[in-house]
Amino acid sequence: MQSIEAVAPPGSPEREILDQIDPHRLPHHVAVIMDGNGRWAQIRHLPRVEGHRAGIRAVQTTVEMVARLGIPWVTLYAFSTENWKRPRAEVATLMTLLRDYIDRELERFVANNLRLRTIGRLERLNAPVRRRIEAAVAATAGCTGTTVQIALSYSGRQELTDLVRHAVEAGARGLLRADEVDEAWIGAHLQTASSPDPDLLVRTSGEQRISNFLLWQIAYAEIYFTPVLWPDFSNLELLQAILEFQRRERRFGGLGHQSERAGDPDGGPRAPRA
Ligand code: FPP
Numbered sequence: 555m556q557s558i559e560a561v562a563p564p565g566s567p568e569r570e571i572l573d574q575i576d577p578h579r580l581p582h583h584v585a586v587i588m589d590g591n592g593r594w595a596q597i598r599h600l601p602r603v604e605g606h607r608a609g610i611r612a613v614q615t616t617v618e619m620v621a622r623l624g625i626p627w628v629t630l631y632a633f634s635t636e637n638w639k640r641p642r643a644e645v646a647t648l649m650t651l652l653r654d655y656i657d658r659e660l661e662r663f664v665a666n667n668l669r670l671r672t673i674g675r676l677e678r679l680n681a682p683v684r685r686r687i688e689a690a691v692a693a694t695a696g697c698t699g700t701t702v703q704i705a706l707s708y709s710g711r712q713e714l715t716d717l718v719r720h721a722v723e724a725g726a727r728g729l730l731r732a733d734e735v736d737e738a739w740i741g742a743h744l745q746t747a748s749s750p751d752p753d754l755l756v757r758t759s760g761e762q763r764i765s766n767f768l769l770w771q772i773a774y775a776e777i778y779f780t781p782v783l784w785p786d787f788s789n790l791e792l793l794q795a796i797l798e799f800q801r802r803e804r805r806f807g808g809l810g811h812q813s814e815r816a817g818d819p820d821g822g823p824r825a826p827r828a
Contacts (some may be wrong), residue, residue, distance in 0.1 A: 558622050567790055577802050582800055584754045584756065585632050587755070608819055615788065620792070625700060633706045657686065664697065668698070668702055673708050679707060710766045711768045756780065759782070778795045778799065
């Protein structure tokens, strides 16, 4: 992996943004809805598959930049439960591209100390692709750098539905009482249990939706929408998203710096809910 100096050399636009970023206030977990591959291809009169192929290159660039910056977690929405409704050929192509990406990148993941994880219903993927992914997850399990979490056959509602079913079943078997279910219990039983909640969610392509992604986990995430299509998402774009994240004041429903006196009714103007 190239150094940060190599990808953001002095005098470059990347360096200009990087110099404004406070390295002590980076997000801990960046989640990305990678959208716009199809439109990127369409503009160029190329088949959609070429958009996905270019999208993979943007994945590689983004993963490496996140790792270089020392951001501990990145979650990429690669394939939603709803994406199964796409034409069979497009689904098959996406799976092949994913498999090839894993095959090609596994060595680099290990060399760069990157850990691969997945969330979603992997059992719906075809067996050869699933086995490759599981092997890569196992091969990188001991890596201690950035965790790259790929959401595959994932939907936030599905994840929450599974959780409620699990709770009801555990309750019926006398293993769980209603008063044991609180936010911490839910967080600890989601598929993302071992990751912090994303503090920055990026969506490309100008669409301003959440599309069933990490519905519970993004409760307090800063959301950054950019018109850039995913294949064009560059290091510069990522740095701009992080700078914008740092410019926003995160209040978590409190009053932020407007009042030092928590709970004081005279402590300044009321904050919105979040
Ligand atoms: C959205 O673009 C993108 C997808 C449905 C797939 C994203 C997948 C990749 C970038 C490649 C695989 C990922 C990894 C992590 C290796 P779209 O097809 O919906 O674009 P459109 O809205 O312009 O049609």
